[in-house]
Amino acid sequence: MKRPLKPEEQRLWSMVAATVHPLPSRFAPKTPRPQTLDAAARIEPSRAQEAKQRLREALEGIEPNRRHRIAKEREEIGARIDLHGLTQDRAKAALEGFLHRAFDDGWRAVLVITGKGVQGDGVLRKRVPEWLGEAHLTHIVAGISEAARHHGGAGALYVALKRKPRT
Known part of the structure; x- marks a missing residue:
């Protein structure tokens, strides 16, 4: 990308x-x-434009080669979370906790299953990318991309995580 x-x-x-x-x-x-x-x-730029710019930068798609490695399972998907059936508040809290744990465990790619919604316009499907672009997650999230069909397709997202800094 x-x-x-x-x-x-x-x-x-x-x-x-x-x-x-x-x-x-x-x-x-x-x-x-x-x-x-x-x-x-x-x-x-206004505040809204700045927020949109930060969101775009945070949500740059995963590099094509890396996405291909994840889809073909040459780069391991460290963990998965299924947000089906959760309210927005519970889903956001679960997602943030999940990402922090995965980052702390050193995983480089995770799968977030949102589902498609009734007619392909699910609330979580729309909101999860926004949540992943928030400022407090920019040190964790390297990029996101729609999952390959065998991992959930449009109802799931690959989330590439940044490397944990050495201490």
Whole structure:
């Protein structure tokens, strides 16, 4: 997967993106974009944008080769948790405790089973990636990816964990 942009790269990209104008069409944005690089440099992201950016960075997908190793079980799935039937509060608490234990035990990949929901729009299926992107888990979670079909497919997630620092 792509690596996250460094702050300097992000600043340069925002300046370049500010100079790009879409072709005229009926789907043109209603808000005007900054016309100069100086205007783009002065724009500061709101809290919501910062939160979304942190979530995107935390939820970068697992590197394709690593995901392949996990799916083919060449990299061991250290533990599994099934969140079926739990309320959001209980599921979040169980997930956080599970991730901390797995990280402390030195596991590098775990499987989180959320289920798909009645029509593929389950609450836990939507919320678990948000929870995994929260700031207090960034030192644990390296990335997430939808599980392979034989591990649950769309109803499960591979969670790659970071290496535990040596002490």
